[in-house]
Amino acid sequence: MTNFRATAATAALLCFTAFGASTASADGEVNVYTYRETKLIQPLFDAFTKDTGIKVNVVSASSGLEQRMKAEGANSPADVLLTVDLGRLDDAVQAGVTQPIKSVVLDEIVPAQYRDPDGQWAGISMRARVIYASKDRVKQDKITYEELADPKWKGKICIRSGQHIYNNGLFAAYVAKHGEAKAEEWLKGVKANLAQKPSGGDREAARDVAAGKCDIGIGNTYYWALMMNNDPEKKPWAEATKVILPTFEGGGTHVNLSGVLLAKHAPNKANGVKLIEWLAGEKAQKIYADANYEYPIRAGVAVNPTIAGYGKLTADPTPIAKIVANRKAASTLVDKVGFDN
Amino acid sequence: MLVAAPVISIIALAMQPAPDVWQPLIEYVLPRSLLDTALLLGGVGILSLAIGTGTAWAISLHEFRGRQMLLWLVPLPLAIPTYLAAYVYVDLFEPLGLIHKTLALWLPLQDAVRVLPNLRSLPGAIIVIALVLYPYVYLSARTMFQFQSAEFAEAAKTLGAGRWTTFWRISLPMARPALAVGVALVSLETLNDIGASEYLGVRTLTVSVFTTWLNRGSLAGAAQLSCFMLAIVAGLIAIERYGRRNVTTEFSAESPRLTQRTPLTGIKGACAFATCLLPVCLGFLVPLLFLAHQSFKRGLFANFDMALWRDAFNSVAFASIATLTALLLGFATILAWRWRPNGLRYVAMNIAQTGYTLPGLVLALGLLAPVLAIDNGINTLAGWLGQSLPGLIIVGSGAAVIIAYVIRFLAVPTGFIKAGFERIPRDYDDSARAVGAGQTTTMWLIHLPLLRPAMLGAVIVVFVDCLKELPATLLLRPLNVDTLATSIYQYASRGSFEEGALAALLIVAASIGPVAWLTRFSDVPAGPA
Numbered sequence: 001m002t003n004f005r006a007t008a009a010t011a012a013l014l015c016f017t018a019f020g021a022s023t024a025s026a027d028g029e030v031n032v033y034t035y036r037e038t039k040l041i042q043p044l045f046d047a048f049t050k051d052t053g054i055k056v057n058v059v060s061a062s063s064g065l066e067q068r069m070k071a072e073g074a075n076s077p078a079d080v081l082l083t084v085d086l087g088r089l090d091d092a093v094q095a096g097v098t099q100p101i102k103s104v105v106l107d108e109i110v111p112a113q114y115r116d117p118d119g120q121w122a123g124i125s126m127r128a129r130v131i132y133a134s135k136d137r138v139k140q141d142k143i144t145y146e147e148l149a150d151p152k153w154k155g156k157i158c159i160r161s162g163q164h165i166y167n168n169g170l171f172a173a174y175v176a177k178h179g180e181a182k183a184e185e186w187l188k189g190v191k192a193n194l195a196q197k198p199s200g201g202d203r204e205a206a207r208d209v210a211a212g213k214c215d216i217g218i219g220n221t222y223y224w225a226l227m228m229n230n231d232p233e234k235k236p237w238a239e240a241t242k243v244i245l246p247t248f249e250g251g252g253t254h255v256n257l258s259g260v261l262l263a264k265h266a267p268n269k270a271n272g273v274k275l276i277e278w279l280a281g282e283k284a285q286k287i288y289a290d291a292n293y294e295y296p297i298r299a300g301v302a303v304n305p306t307i308a309g310y311g312k313l314t315a316d317p318t319p320i321a322k323i324v325a326n327r328k329a330a331s332t333l334v335d336k337v338g339f340d341n
Numbered sequence: 342m343l344v345a346a347p348v349i350s351i352i353a354l355a356m357q358p359a360p361d362v363w364q365p366l367i368e369y370v371l372p373r374s375l376l377d378t379a380l381l382l383g384g385v386g387i388l389s390l391a392i393g394t395g396t397a398w399a400i401s402l403h404e405f406r407g408r409q410m411l412l413w414l415v416p417l418p419l420a421i422p423t424y425l426a427a428y429v430y431v432d433l434f435e436p437l438g439l440i441h442k443t444l445a446l447w448l449p450l451q452d453a454v455r456v457l458p459n460l461r462s463l464p465g466a467i468i469v470i471a472l473v474l475y476p477y478v479y480l481s482a483r484t485m486f487q488f489q490s491a492e493f494a495e496a497a498k499t500l501g502a503g504r505w506t507t508f509w510r511i512s513l514p515m516a517r518p519a520l521a522v523g524v525a526l527v528s529l530e531t532l533n534d535i536g537a538s539e540y541l542g543v544r545t546l547t548v549s550v551f552t553t554w555l556n557r558g559s560l561a562g563a564a565q566l567s568c569f570m571l572a573i574v575a576g577l578i579a580i581e582r583y584g585r586r587n588v589t590t591e592f593s594a595e596s597p598r599l600t601q602r603t604p605l606t607g608i609k610g611a612c613a614f615a616t617c618l619l620p621v622c623l624g625f626l627v628p629l630l631f632l633a634h635q636s637f638k639r640g641l642f643a644n645f646d647m648a649l650w651r652d653a654f655n656s657v658a659f660a661s662i663a664t665l666t667a668l669l670l671g672f673a674t675i676l677a678w679r680w681r682p683n684g685l686r687y688v689a690m691n692i693a694q695t696g697y698t699l700p701g702l703v704l705a706l707g708l709l710a711p712v713l714a715i716d717n718g719i720n721t722l723a724g725w726l727g728q729s730l731p732g733l734i735i736v737g738s739g740a741a742v743i744i745a746y747v748i749r750f751l752a753v754p755t756g757f758i759k760a761g762f763e764r765i766p767r768d769y770d771d772s773a774r775a776v777g778a779g780q781t782t783t784m785w786l787i788h789l790p791l792l793r794p795a796m797l798g799a800v801i802v803v804f805v806d807c808l809k810e811l812p813a814t815l816l817l818r819p820l821n822v823d824t825l826a827t828s829i830y831q832y833a834s835r836g837s838f839e840e841g842a843l844a845a846l847l848i849v850a851a852s853i854g855p856v857a858w859l860t861r862f863s864d865v866p867a868g869p870a
Contacts, residue, residue: 037832060831063551063702064709067706071713075720211441
């Protein structure tokens, strides 16, 4: 027994040294908590380090980072939090783990619609929630979100889970536009038009259209471009479909944001702000646009040609903050109409 | 106490009011997800019980050509994480996937898509999950079948019972506690799984916990749901215990002679071999070949990413330390109960099993508060003493990940060792005491050797489970540290998990070794023919 203990203790010690309680708040570093996959943002961080000499340390997770920051409290090593969607922006603010980003640069670059009124967060890139329509079977070139509930699409729509953050954002925008009662009617209508139980991801929506299971799929702008340009195997899925930028009646296309927040107890606050401003800079925006096919938040940076091929994006003018406020209602409605059942 | 910490923390979270969460949940979500959860658990339980018991019985009590090979092969699906199996099978059966394209050789594409089974469904989830989890039942059942003493079977034979009758009337009832442990592990794994069930479109309670928290921003509501789940699990365990309250499964002390294996020859042997091989093919070989094929096709072998070695090292290091710790704690808990059962220790023993019932993510969330309280406490103390602040030691060093693993998987060694102890008659302890041996001597000379198979089983299961663990690892790992599982997740979250095929292969490879090792040591020689 004692032998076992000794071994375990030694092993534990080894572990401590192996992973070393490293890099908490040294100069020339910045610590990033992110919901974005590191594989995607690493090229950005590498470029940042090259430009500024500041080293970027990263933890990426799928959920719970704001809870971790909250529990870490004043000792939290986090400087910057990157999110993939607008919902998490609000979660972080609600958890009280952020501080206003005071940056004139950022205020100039990011349109007010894509910033928190109190300066707690800012959007860093955009994507639109659009329609992948069958080239053969869909003749229309324009579709409204409202129209998705039209019985003419009965049995023809494929979509991922109604509780997924991307759909949650779209549905919340619908609630913000039309109110809960109308949104419920609409969701019921869309549900009735589904070809199959909501499942898979956005790519699968294109695939199911290609295989003839449905005529239109709902997906984000960049997935289609990724399939078309970066994945020879999935290229046929994209080729069988055309991207239609839908709009709300009398409004624009729903866009979601990946955003950035400054941690409340950021130990390297100056570097954090530097990183945030750099991400909004032309070079980073260009990398965002070309590596992940997102719409740059910064005016004047070219949209990638594939994305530009969808047509001109007119974004829904509803302030993101208002959409965020309707997330909960949208999530409840999805359950209420049994969207995923 | 260690295990209780996150549970208490979750309960504390649940105490916060979450008024507007429950009403819609009860109305729209719970009935459906309770039913789905029950059907999923029932389905996976029955299927894995059938496969696990069947293969264990065939292999332990029969001799046929190819048996040696099966000994190695049958437990191998354990090396495949459920989420990987789900990705692979959906990929194979999806529209425009391999099966569809094969079908399309005979049928028009659009007709072929209609005959394709939809794996993203409850039956699909049951089959996929059971195919990779059945080894839990197999392993515990095998230990039991092997050590069943010969006299029962022989007695049955003299009374004219055939092989099947003996199986149903003797072997099976005697193996019941072990089977219960196996099925309990399978059920808890299933209940905890978020990756596979969410991917396969089954809205279990766990998935509901997740959505409640993420989309409604209500951690309190999610914690309350978790408590509700805990209650259900506690209920299930209680029912199971009640069901076998009168079953004694200790060795017959006079004749610990082992059953001899019945030879099966010719067509019978071939059938036995083929039947046992089938689940291995489906649960292990298919995913393995798929991953290897993807890695090869994408040139992942050629452009080997060196970062993977580092991730692999992290995975193995975290898993090994956690396994050792869990084994020690599990053994200590059960031994304390054996030596002097009392109320407090009974509670301790049961608490040791609760970690497994918490979904990894909920556990990680529950763990954040106590672990970081210690970390922050250390810093406050250091500041107070005028020392420089050490930063977050526990989380920063990765110890938090290990603590999470230990809590999460402590139930495995506890369960295995408890089942192992149940087979050691109290007479042995008494005899040892009669010749003057103390408790410690008894432990070294009698308990430990007899418990070896059970402990080995536990070690392997925990080690492999740790390698596969995802949600807690994601949330609790330090800056710049990745494991193989989190690396696969990075790809999967971009919707192209095939690019993570090599990392997936490495997890499988790292798991094959221990699993095979286990089978080598667990096969006891048959009784004299």
